[in-house]
Amino acid sequence: MSEQLKIKDGVVVSLDYTLRLDDGEVIDSSDDNEPLEYLHGYGQIIPGLEKALVGLTVGDSKTVVVPAAEAYGEVDMEAFEIVPRSMFPDDMELEEGLALSLRDAETNEPFDAAIAEVRETEVMLDFNHPLAGETLHFEVRIPALRPATAEEMSHGHAHGPDGHHH
Numbered sequence: 001m002s003e004q005l006k007i008k009d010g011v012v013v014s015l016d017y018t019l020r021l022d023d024g025e026v027i028d029s030s031d032d033n034e035p036l037e038y039l040h041g042y043g044q045i046i047p048g049l050e051k052a053l054v055g056l057t058v059g060d061s062k063t064v065v066v067p068a069a070e071a072y073g074e075v076d077m078e079a080f081e082i083v084p085r086s087m088f089p090d091d092m093e094l095e096e097g098l099a100l101s102l103r104d105a106e107t108n109e110p111f112d113a114a115i116a117e118v119r120e121t122e123v124m125l126d127f128n129h130p131l132a133g134e135t136l137h138f139e140v141r142i143p144a145l146r147p148a149t150a151e152e153m154s155h156g157h158a159h160g161p162d163g164h165h166h
């Protein structure tokens with residue numbers, strides 16, 4: 001009998017998962033989708049989760065708690081910026097927590113921000129990842145594993161069933 005494939009670098013992992021925050025709120029899950037497929041050992045998923053999956057095999061399930069530092073990082077107090085209210089259209093309703101998709105005026109690169117605070121003439125923007133500072137609670141299950149192809153290894157990511165990029 002051949003040895004059963006276990007999760008290690010160079011294995012393509014199918015992952016069913018439910019992601020909750022400390023308060024139990026479900027913020028992401030593979031329930032309604034195909035399992036997530038990723039190439040293990042190439043930083044395709046957050047480091048704390050990748051580390052915790054090593055050695056699991058098909059059919060295994062596990063609860064993994066990932067501290068912020070090994071997920072999307074701690075909240076960076078430098079990643080806040082105050083901009084004039086006039087930067088936004090007059091009729092735009094600004095409120096705390098509102099997610100914004102902005103473009104850099106110089107490079108035209110898109111980036112995300114959230115409104116941290118609305119003042120009379122100013123708005124404080126938060127450029128941290130929305131999950132910065134959060135401890136992540138994963139319930140994971142491994143429906144399938146397979147060795148990566150040479151092409152996937154050289155690209156550093158998993159390819160879909162038809163061999164195409166996701």
Ligand code: ZN
Pocket residue numbers: 151152155157159165
């Ligand atoms: Zn590729």
